[in-house]
Amino acid sequence: MTSETAGTAVPAASSEGIGASVARREDRRFLLGKGRYTDDVRLPEQSWAVFVRSPHAHAAIRSLDAARALAAPGVLAVLTGDDVAADGLGGIPCGWQIKNKDGSNMVEPPHPALAQGKVRHAGDPVAMVVAKTRVQAREAAKLVDVDYQPLPAVAHLRAAATAGASGGPVPLVWDEAPGNVCFDWHLGDAAAVDAAFAAADRVVAIDVVNNRVAPNAIEPRAANGHYDPAEDRYTLYTTSQNPHLTRLLLAAFTLKVPEHKLRVVAPDVGGGFGSKIFHYAEELLVLWASRRVGRPVKWTAERSESFLSDAHGRDHVSHAELALDAGGKFLALRVRTLANLGAYLSTFAPAIPTYLYATLLSGPYAIPAIYAEVKALFTNTVPVDAVRGAGRPEASYLLERLVDKAARETGADRVELRRRNFIRPDQFPYQTAVALQYDTGDYDATLELALAAIDYPHLAERKAASRAKGKLRGFGISTYLEACGIAPSALVGALGARAGLYEAATVRVHPTGSVSVFTGSHSHGQGHETTFAQLVADRLGVPLASVEVVHGDTDRIPFGMGTYGSRSAAVGGSAIVKAMDKIVDKGKKIAAHLLEASVADVEFEGGKFRVAGTDREKAFGEVAFAAYVPHNYPIETVEPGLEDSAFYDPKNFTFPAGCHAVEVEVDPETGVVEVAGVAIADDVGVVINPMIVDGQAHGGLAHGIGQALFEECVYDDAGQLLSGSFMTYCMPRAADLPMFHVGNHATPCTHNPLGIKGVGEVGAIGVPPAVINAVLDALEPLGVADIDMPATPERVWRAITAASGGGK
Amino acid sequence: MATIALTVNERAHVVDVEPRTLLVELLRERLRLTGTHVGCDTSQCGACTVWVDGKSVKSCTMLAVEAEGAAVTTIEGLAAAGPGEPSLHPMQAAFNACHGLQCGFCTPGMVMSAAELVRRHPDPSEGEVRHWLEGNLCRCTGYHNIVRAVLAAAAAMRAGDGAGTGAPGVRP
Numbered sequence: 001m002t003s004e005t006a007g008t009a010v011p012a013a014s015s016e017g018i019g020a021s022v023a024r025r026e027d028r029r030f031l032l033g034k035g036r037y038t039d040d041v042r043l044p045e046q047s048w049a050v051f052v053r054s055p056h057a058h059a060a061i062r063s064l065d066a067a068r069a070l071a072a073p074g075v076l077a078v079l080t081g082d083d084v085a086a087d088g089l090g091g092i093p094c095g096w097q098i099k100n101k102d103g104s105n106m107v108e109p110p111h112p113a114l115a116q117g118k119v120r121h122a123g124d125p126v127a128m129v130v131a132k133t134r135v136q137a138r139e140a141a142k143l144v145d146v147d148y149q150p151l152p153a154v155a156h157l158r159a160a161a162t163a164g165a166s167g168g169p170v171p172l173v174w175d176e177a178p179g180n181v182c183f184d185w186h187l188g189d190a191a192a193v194d195a196a197f198a199a200a201d202r203v204v205a206i207d208v209v210n211n212r213v214a215p216n217a218i219e220p221r222a223a224n225g226h227y228d229p230a231e232d233r234y235t236l237y238t239t240s241q242n243p244h245l246t247r248l249l250l251a252a253f254t255l256k257v258p259e260h261k262l263r264v265v266a267p268d269v270g271g272g273f274g275s276k277i278f279h280y281a282e283e284l285l286v287l288w289a290s291r292r293v294g295r296p297v298k299w300t301a302e303r304s305e306s307f308l309s310d311a312h313g314r315d316h317v318s319h320a321e322l323a324l325d326a327g328g329k330f331l332a333l334r335v336r337t338l339a340n341l342g343a344y345l346s347t348f349a350p351a352i353p354t355y356l357y358a359t360l361l362s363g364p365y366a367i368p369a370i371y372a373e374v375k376a377l378f379t380n381t382v383p384v385d386a387v388r389g390a391g392r393p394e395a396s397y398l399l400e401r402l403v404d405k406a407a408r409e410t411g412a413d414r415v416e417l418r419r420r421n422f423i424r425p426d427q428f429p430y431q432t433a434v435a436l437q438y439d440t441g442d443y444d445a446t447l448e449l450a451l452a453a454i455d456y457p458h459l460a461e462r463k464a465a466s467r468a469k470g471k472l473r474g475f476g477i478s479t480y481l482e483a484c485g486i487a488p489s490a491l492v493g494a495l496g497a498r499a500g501l502y503e504a505a506t507v508r509v510h511p512t513g514s515v516s517v518f519t520g521s522h523s524h525g526q527g528h529e530t531t532f533a534q535l536v537a538d539r540l541g542v543p544l545a546s547v548e549v550v551h552g553d554t555d556r557i558p559f560g561m562g563t564y565g566s567r568s569a570a571v572g573g574s575a576i577v578k579a580m581d582k583i584v585d586k587g588k589k590i591a592a593h594l595l596e597a598s599v600a601d602v603e604f605e606g607g608k609f610r611v612a613g614t615d616r617e618k619a620f621g622e623v624a625f626a627a628y629v630p631h632n633y634p635i636e637t638v639e640p641g642l643e644d645s646a647f648y649d650p651k652n653f654t655f656p657a658g659c660h661a662v663e664v665e666v667d668p669e670t671g672v673v674e675v676a677g678v679a680i681a682d683d684v685g686v687v688i689n690p691m692i693v694d695g696q697a698h699g700g701l702a703h704g705i706g707q708a709l710f711e712e713c714v715y716d717d718a719g720q721l722l723s724g725s726f727m728t729y730c731m732p733r734a735a736d737l738p739m740f741h742v743g744n745h746a747t748p749c750t751h752n753p754l755g756i757k758g759v760g761e762v763g764a765i766g767v768p769p770a771v772i773n774a775v776l777d778a779l780e781p782l783g784v785a786d787i788d789m790p791a792t793p794e795r796v797w798r799a800i801t802a803a804s805g806g807g808k
Numbered sequence: 809m810a811t812i813a814l815t816v817n818e819r820a821h822v823v824d825v826e827p828r829t830l831l832v833e834l835l836r837e838r839l840r841l842t843g844t845h846v847g848c849d850t851s852q853c854g855a856c857t858v859w860v861d862g863k864s865v866k867s868c869t870m871l872a873v874e875a876e877g878a879a880v881t882t883i884e885g886l887a888a889a890g891p892g893e894p895s896l897h898p899m900q901a902a903f904n905a906c907h908g909l910q911c912g913f914c915t916p917g918m919v920m921s922a923a924e925l926v927r928r929h930p931d932p933s934e935g936e937v938r939h940w941l942e943g944n945l946c947r948c949t950g951y952h953n954i955v956r957a958v959l960a961a962a963a964a965m966r967a968g969d970g971a972g973t974g975a976p977g978v979r980p
Contacts, residue, residue, distance in 0.1 A: 030912030031900040033843015033883035040842035218847040219913040270913025271947050303848035525911030525948045695907045702950030726852035734938040734951040
């Protein structure tokens with residue numbers, strides 16, 4: 001199958017503007033090996049840091065002796081939690097506060113940059129060794145003597161919520177969090193849901209586990225800190241999706257040095273997938289250590305260290321019930337979820353299982369009443385936070401598994417049941433029972449596109465063909481919806497966010513008409529250097545080659561909130577458009593003067609300012625030149641120069657949706673699941689660059705298929721991560737995946753200037769339930785009714801064996 | 809310390825290295841050829857793939873001293889060097905044309921590995937490309953456009969477009 005984008009509402013594309021599949025401008029440096037990633041940056045007098053991390057999931061630190069390490073060759077410093085405390089460094093803050101059902105605040109324990117007194121997960125940093133070379137730091141780290149007293153640990157949700165494996169008392173991660181509860185939160189109308197259930201003809205229930213995953217950007221996290229005593233100024237190179245947010249947290253909470261003394265640079269960043277949003281201790285510590293040792297200090301994670309220090313994702317256990325009437329209409333949904341937060345609260349952690357999860361439980365369906373309860377627990381594991389999708393995959397997985405089960409139990413057709421319950425195009429704007437108001441969508445359209453693309457009408461023939469060769473073919477769909485383009489600042493503030501979620505942009509038109517765009521969004525694979533330049537080419541009519549897009553440096557870009565939640569085009573792009581609008585407005589005033597016309601009569605299109613209805617015009621470059629050489633210029637009313645900035649605060653979330661259809665072929669002898677076909681149709685709003693948008697969908701699909709079939713962070717009961725390397729954590733590889741068929745049907749977003757919704761996460765959100773629904777469809781003839789992700793060969797084989805009454 | 813002589817991208821080097829130094833450490837830290845990346849510590853991800861005497865090798869899994877006398881080609885040496893801007897190898901050009909890269913971190917290893925595949929098997933099937941690239945992880949692209957790029961590069965190289973199939977100085 002091939003990739004294609006069809007049926008969009010996008011206006012006809014110029015060769016470089018909105019809608020054009022322009023090849024990426026950033027590729028050349030990456031293809032020539034000239035990318036500059038954080039670990040590539042070497043500063044004069046560079047020194048290196050290695051962290052000593054706890055081997056225990058939970059232990060008291062009886063003593064720490066650094067003497068041997070300090071005496072090792074090349075060692076400049078060995079820093080500990082005591083040093084962190086003595087120097088008054090702040091703890092790593094949490095950026096979101098959730099209220100309990102009773103209105104009280106969540107438990108928010110301290111998060112020191114280096115452990116103080118206790119370690120709370122395997123990988124918790126205990127000491128930092130700084131040496132003149134990387135090898136010397138690594139060798140010396142082995143010489144730090146830490147005397148641990150191991151304590152009972154808890155790693156799994158059910159154990160954390162109930163009792164230890166032996167039935168004894170539950171180990172407490174934090175004394176101040178009884179029952180390990182961080183918060184016990186709810187959303188929706190419980191009474192309305194109870195009433196609907198009482199009146200329902202059918203109730204369908206499901207238990208699902210959303211498996212814990214590691215983000216695994218291929219570039220490991222790294223940080224290089226430099227304190228310059230001459231200027232009393234700090235520079236941090238870091239693998240970040242949002243350098244300004246990192247600077248803000250360093251200034252306000254951790255390093256406690258004001259913003260003007262801090263420069264944060266996120267140069268080329270090798271993928272993020274959420275894990276590089278957060279402010280991590282290592283970023284603070286390399287800056288602090290640099291001041292102490294008088295040299296720049298660099299740290300780069302090894303992969304096994306990434307598994308123990310990058311925030312993980314997902315890890316939910318849920319029970320849900322759907323009430324239906326006799327005609328198959330959804331009446332109400334009731335959900336109870338346990339969410340694992342790990343040992344400490346990462347930057348966005350509390351928002352993920354609440355406002356990015358429970359608010360999505362209506363999906364694309366009209367469900368009159370919904371009630372969700374979420375209990376979030378601490379465990380002795382790596383902190384859990386956003387990973388591609390962040391809450392929304394958990395919601396879509398639960399809902400789409402439940403809808404399939406409802407179809408099976410009520411004898412309805414799974415496609416027809418979905419169609420019957422979709423919010424119809426004439427119902428927009430649609431207020432859900434869980435706080436969100438969807439602006440627009442057409443869920444039937446994407447469903448039909450995906451079904452046609454995967455050739456659903458001929459499924460039976462393909463099933464028969466598979467059967468003939470001893471295989472079981474299954475088909476599954478997911479009609480998902482997500483919320484992205486986060487988010488209105490006032491709204492998220494009311495929901496507990498401690499930051500605003502606008503985006504900033506500066507557009508600088510140079511005297512000869514070339515343009516520099518300074519964006520607060522950060523590109524770490526998304527292709528902003530191309531797509532944002534396309535916005536400029538489209539709006540200002542300048543050639544792409546005359547546009548430069550600058551990102552990732554707090555000294556060059558006034559401000560920004562960064563890239564996550566599929567927000568760059570919808571929010572960051574809108575800020576650029578808003579700044580360009582100001583440029584055009586000013587340009588019209590200058591042009592009116594030059595053309596001796598009234599401002600109201602001047603139009604701007606295709607790079608020309610023109611007096612309406614005439615052929616009198618000035619090119620964009622002429623106006624730019626006049627702005628900087630204001631000899632003949634309306635100087636009394638218009639300032640020289642042509643540069644403007646804008647902050648764009650979104651009015652609502654955006655709501656991408658679509659249908660992901662999957663066919664799998666299962667080998668009943670081995671349990672191996674082969675992904676035989678994937679066809680998706682997404683409504684991501686207006687598309688700037690179809691080639692890049694398709695690429696985002698492909699990557700998300702691989703990520704989602706990885707979660708469904710291969711990936712899992714497996715902890716043992718003692719809190720040791722058993723899948724802590726690429727040897728044991730199964731990443732999807734080229735041979736595991738087919739070509740993807742990507743279709744698109746746009747209903748433009750109604751509340752941002754570009755009509756964009758967002759595409760970065762749709763694959764990871766939409767496809768996991770489609771894969772599992774397909775696996776269960778394949779296994780239905782064998783009597784298998786349930787399976788958890790990842791559907792590994794072992795798990796599938798065991799399910800088949802159990803269903804056939806065989807051994808365990 | 810051991811003294812080794814090798815050529816890297818056609819330049820001769822004589823360097824003193826500790827016996828435990830990995831080839832990738834020599835390339836990145838000593839020779840400052842930072843196009844070769846390190847994405848894991850278990851020889852799984854393939855971001856560090858280079859050519860040693862024309863064969864793709866994970867440079868995190870080879871000691872620098874093992875490269876004594878060898879001709880090493882890194883991503884920096886793949887494009888045809890000439891006056892002015894280097895012209896892309898057909899594999900590099902195809903990765904750009906087919907959007908076979910996003911963050912760019914796995915790309916050097918992916919390109920080096922794929923270029924060797926096409927040199928050995930000028931007309932690979934989609935399945936052969938996917939199988940060959942098993943030792944290279946990408947988190948961004950879902951491999952879809954990488955596979956398209958490799959097939960497109962193979963076609964271009966069969967048709968004789970572009971700069972040829974091997975970097976200069978590579979022994980066949």
